[in-house]
Amino acid sequence: MFDHKKYRRFETVRLTDRTWPDQEINKAPDWCSVDLRDGNQALVNPMSVAQKTRMFNLLVKLGFKEIEVGFPSASQPDFDFVRKLIEEDRIPDDVTIQVLTQAREALIKRTYEALAGVKRANVHVYNSTSIVQREQVFNMSRDEIKAIATQGARWVRDYAAQYPATAWEFQYSPESFTGTEIDYAVEVCDAVIAEWKPENGQKIVINLPATVEMSSPNVYADQIEYFCRHLKQRDKIRISLHTHNDRGCGVAAAELGVMAGADRVEGTLIGNGERTGNMDIVTMGMNLYSQGIDPELDFSNIPEIIDVVEYCTELPVAARHPWAGELVYTAFSGSHQDAIRKSVNYHTEHQQTHWNVAYLPIDPRDIGREYEAVIRINSQSGKGGVALVLERDFGIELPKWMHAPLSQQVQQAAETQGVELSAATIKTIYEQSLVNVPTQWQLNDYELQTDANQVSAQFTIGETSFVGQGAGALEALCDALATQYQCEIEVSHFDEHSIGAGTDAQALASICVAINGTLEYAVATNEDTSAAALQAMLTAFSRQAAKVEPREQGTEQVA
Ligand SMILES: CC(=O)SCCNC(=O)CCNC(=O)[C@H](O)C(C)(C)COP(=O)(O)OP(=O)(O)OC[C@H]1O[C@@H](n2cnc3c(N)ncnc32)[C@H](O)[C@@H]1OP(=O)(O)O
Numbered sequence: 001m002f003d004h005k006k007y008r009r010f011e012t013v014r015l016t017d018r019t020w021p022d023q024e025i026n027k028a029p030d031w032c033s034v035d036l037r038d039g040n041q042a043l044v045n046p047m048s049v050a051q052k053t054r055m056f057n058l059l060v061k062l063g064f065k066e067i068e069v070g071f072p073s074a075s076q077p078d079f080d081f082v083r084k085l086i087e088e089d090r091i092p093d094d095v096t097i098q099v100l101t102q103a104r105e106a107l108i109k110r111t112y113e114a115l116a117g118v119k120r121a122n123v124h125v126y127n128s129t130s131i132v133q134r135e136q137v138f139n140m141s142r143d144e145i146k147a148i149a150t151q152g153a154r155w156v157r158d159y160a161a162q163y164p165a166t167a168w169e170f171q172y173s174p175e176s177f178t179g180t181e182i183d184y185a186v187e188v189c190d191a192v193i194a195e196w197k198p199e200n201g202q203k204i205v206i207n208l209p210a211t212v213e214m215s216s217p218n219v220y221a222d223q224i225e226y227f228c229r230h231l232k233q234r235d236k237i238r239i240s241l242h243t244h245n246d247r248g249c250g251v252a253a254a255e256l257g258v259m260a261g262a263d264r265v266e267g268t269l270i271g272n273g274e275r276t277g278n279m280d281i282v283t284m285g286m287n288l289y290s291q292g293i294d295p296e297l298d299f300s301n302i303p304e305i306i307d308v309v310e311y312c313t314e315l316p317v318a319a320r321h322p323w324a325g326e327l328v329y330t331a332f333s334g335s336h337q338d339a340i341r342k343s344v345n346y347h348t349e350h351q352q353t354h355w356n357v358a359y360l361p362i363d364p365r366d367i368g369r370e371y372e373a374v375i376r377i378n379s380q381s382g383k384g385g386v387a388l389v390l391e392r393d394f395g396i397e398l399p400k401w402m403h404a405p406l407s408q409q410v411q412q413a414a415e416t417q418g419v420e421l422s423a424a425t426i427k428t429i430y431e432q433s434l435v436n437v438p439t440q441w442q443l444n445d446y447e448l449q450t451d452a453n454q455v456s457a458q459f460t461i462g463e464t465s466f467v468g469q470g471a472g473a474l475e476a477l478c479d480a481l482a483t484q485y486q487c488e489i490e491v492s493h494f495d496e497h498s499i500g501a502g503t504d505a506q507a508l509a510s511i512c513v514a515i516n517g518t519l520e521y522a523v524a525t526n527e528d529t530s531a532a533a534l535q536a537m538l539t540a541f542s543r544q545a546a547k548v549e550p551r552e553q554g555t556e557q558v559a
Pocket residue numbers: 038041071073074075101102103104107126127128137138148175211
């Protein structure tokens with residue numbers, strides 16, 4: 001039964017003098033990727049050594065300096081992978097690998113065997129401290145649970161002493177921290193730290209997991225601030241965050257947790273991990289980047305990250321995934337497309353130093369995305385988008401008054417077909433409705449004679465010759481057509497500009513003509529500006545040619 005009364009509100013930390021809401025994040029935290037451990041333990045098919053190797057190489061390439069590479073005491077593939085990294089000397093000098101273990105001696109012993117010969121490593125030990133785990137899973141008192149932690153810490157310390165050539169860092173997680181009474185969590189962590197003695201130079205991380213996200217992110221931030229204020233040797237410890245995404249706020253919780261005083265953040269690329277996933281480092285890193293803060297991770301090739309994540313996790317990346325999804329820089333809707341087109345042009349014309357473009361929080365090219373994908377056309381699109389596709393993909397710049405009639409044709413096709421229209425289809429619609437002309441309406445030749453501001457012209461249109469007079473070539477053509485056919489022709493809009501440069505330059509003429517009151521639009525290109533204008537007129541006329549009557553014999557047509 002769907003009954004909310006089955007659930008209780010999360011009890012908050014009563015921190016009335018919190019300071020974190022006034023803090024700003026000004027630099028990247030220390031990042032630790034847990035893709036190869038927490039991410040891996042959530043997969044239908046845990047990663048093979050080949051998959052793990054590819055993920056590890058990517059993480060190194062992106063700039064991670066701390067990478068949790070597995071739970072080597074848990075499975076042979078994890079053990080073998082750690083051995084491979086060490087024996088094949090695959091760990092760069094500035095990267096610390098980290099491994100997870102439960103606070104059980106046999107597992108800790110095996111963990112150190114996996115790490116034998118490593119130059120530097122972080123041994124991460126955890127045990128659950130929450131009320132529910134104490135009461136229902138471990139059936140132990142607070143002191144007994146604390147004893148698991150301190151005993152685990154001693155084993156970690158003592159086995160490390162057997163490998164003095166390695167620079168060891170120790171990490172402790174009170175697993176299910178957010179479900180633990182906060183003073184008790186501090187007490188357990190103080191006790192673990194006392195075993196490890198940071199005052200003697202031992203490097204220590206205390207990692208505070210929202211193992212299951214149980215509250216809103218502000219509550220997590222209160223917990224972190226409270227914890228940091230009360231931990232005895234806070235200044236000697238790196239406080240790390242490890243959030244999950246059960247309520248969809250894994251990134252928000254980590255961000256507020258950093259504002260609340262944490263130094264370090266654990267997470268995975270694209271947020272793969274248990275249930276709804278771990279904190280997504282791509283999202284949090286790009287959040288920083290888009291605020292002008294160096295994330296200290298190189299996300300300039302997001303398509304590569306997606307490739308590797310999909311290969312290793314065998315899970316697809318959602319099209320709407322923040323920053324990375326296939327569709328997140330794509331606008332289908334007309335008003336967004338219009339605004340993007342104008343805003344991008346404004347940005348370029350004004351040579352703005354800072355990115356400030358409507359609907360595009362970052363420049364997609366920064367992360368390896370092309371502008372091509374920004375505007376895509378379907379039945380929700382408008383004239384601005386169609387114009388942009390023609391400009392962007394084919395260099396066809398149409399005057400503004402031409403946008404609406406063309407867009408109507410595109411809209412009609414999109415509605416009929418019910419699918420997205422490709423740029424090629426839009427070009428075809430443009431050509432069919434504005435450019436293509438039957439051969440009998442093609443301008444094959446023309447001659448102009450100017451006499452006292454009056455142009456007398458002879459045109460070869462298809463196989464037929466026409467003559468006309470006017471103030472210019474276009475007017476002379478109107479005259480020729482009106483002489484031959486029973487029609488009134490009035491040029492309502494005309495625009496001509498050059499496209500391309502140098503010897504390849506062409507004139508692009510756009511015209512809107514009222515023929516017996518009906519508006520027709522056409523476009524023509526030619527290296528000769530007059531020919532382009534005349535052809536545009538003929539193309540427009542050809543659309544009405546079947547509806548206009550030829551005049552009686554005795555007209556001035558020349559055979
Ligand atoms: C929130 C997290 O992500 S925590 C990490 C979780 N990840 C994993 O579990 C992935 C890898 N794990 C495994 O492969 C296995 O669990 C192993 C190899 C580590 C251990 O295997 P097993 O001993 O066979 O099984 P299991 O994990 O069920 O052991 C449970 C026992 O360990 C105890 N235990 C569980 N966690 C811990 C811990 N962190 N420290 C000490 N004891 C623990 C339990 O109380 C239980 O004790 P019991 O046997 O007296 O009832």
